[in-house]
Amino acid sequence: MKETAIKVENLDAGYGGIPIMKNLNFEVQSGRIFVILGGSGCGKSTLLKHMIGLVPPISGRVLINGQDMVSAAGDKKNRLLRKIGVAFQNGALFGSMSVLENIMLPLKEYTRLPREAMETVARIKLDLVDLGHGAELMPDQLSGGMKKRAAIARAMALDPSILFLDEPSAGLDPLTSAGLDRLIMDLASNLKITFVIVTHELESILAIADQVIMLEKEAKGIIARGNPGVLKADPSNPYVYNFFNRHPPEAVHP
Numbered sequence: 426m427k428e429t430a431i432k433v434e435n436l437d438a439g440y441g442g443i444p445i446m447k448n449l450n451f452e453v454q455s456g457r458i459f460v461i462l463g464g465s466g467c468g469k470s471t472l473l474k475h476m477i478g479l480v481p482p483i484s485g486r487v488l489i490n491g492q493d494m495v496s497a498a499g500d501k502k503n504r505l506l507r508k509i510g511v512a513f514q515n516g517a518l519f520g521s522m523s524v525l526e527n528i529m530l531p532l533k534e535y536t537r538l539p540r541e542a543m544e545t546v547a548r549i550k551l552d553l554v555d556l557g558h559g560a561e562l563m564p565d566q567l568s569g570g571m572k573k574r575a576a577i578a579r580a581m582a583l584d585p586s587i588l589f590l591d592e593p594s595a596g597l598d599p600l601t602s603a604g605l606d607r608l609i610m611d612l613a614s615n616l617k618i619t620f621v622i623v624t625h626e627l628e629s630i631l632a633i634a635d636q637v638i639m640l641e642k643e644a645k646g647i648i649a650r651g652n653p654g655v656l657k658a659d660p661s662n663p664y665v666y667n668f669f670n671r672h673p674p675e676a677v678h679p
């Protein structure tokens with residue numbers, strides 16, 4: 426049975442009452458990999474910030490497992506927040522602490538586990554992202570790919586059911602990026618984690634995404650949605666078709 430993890434309803438998203446996107450409507454299914462794509466500055470990170478409740482909607486709402494994060498308060502809000510994990514674009518680890526200490530931070534903030542238990546949990550998360558060997562390293566000793574894995578481990582510290590990743594493969598070489606894709610697919614299928622990922626990487630999108638939405642700045646909204654393989658094969662919208670088939674925008678008029 427299909428279960429809805431996130432429902433975005435009539436959302437106007439933006440800052441200070443000025444919308445960057447208008448009237449967004451979409452659903453993210455549980456345990457699936459959902460990708461948000463679109464050109465630079467079109468509002469992908471802004472949409473993520475609304476989905477995690479960091480920025481309140483201008484109008485409309487975002488439901489996480491049927492609950493509205495913005496109107497939730499107190500314990501209810503905390504429970505909702507713990508269902509989601511986030512690795513921000515350029516989200517850095519704290520350079521003054523080891524990788525293990527970084528992963529333990531959310532546990533220190535949100536739980537009262539004894540230190541040894543926090544350490545055990547943090548090590549499990551590092552093992553899950555295949556970074557068990559890096560626990561004692563300092564962030565500046567990690568490669569780009571290892572930093573991304575550590576950020577994902579930290580986002581998973583509190584056992585979220587939904588993970589939001591903003592441009593996780595930016596700046597990675599193709600091989601490292603493919604490794605990250607495999608990790609995301611493994612986590613989705615083994616742990617039934619729902620992923621919402623912002624990325625431009627076409628290879629990555631075609632390899633991992635169940636559903637995509639494509640945002641566009643001028644349209645202030647979604648210009649295409651669906652399975653990426655289906656969109657790639659559908660020439661009815663030249664802009665979308667060209668993106669999925671890697672043609673420069675002006676080159677092909679199918």
Ligand SMILES: Nc1ncnc2c1ncn2[C@@H]1O[C@H](COP(=O)(O)OP(=O)(O)O)[C@@H](O)[C@H]1O
Nearest residue numbers: 440441445463464465466467468469470471472
């Ligand atoms: N905190 C903010 N306050 C006001 N405007 C912002 C803020 N953050 C981003 N913006 C603007 O919102 C637009 C979309 O930005 P962003 O969501 O970061 O785009 P993307 O992630 O797609 O590159 C940009 O014009 C950006 O300047």
Ligand SMILES: [Mg+2]
Nearest residue numbers: 469470471514
């Ligand atoms: Mg962004």
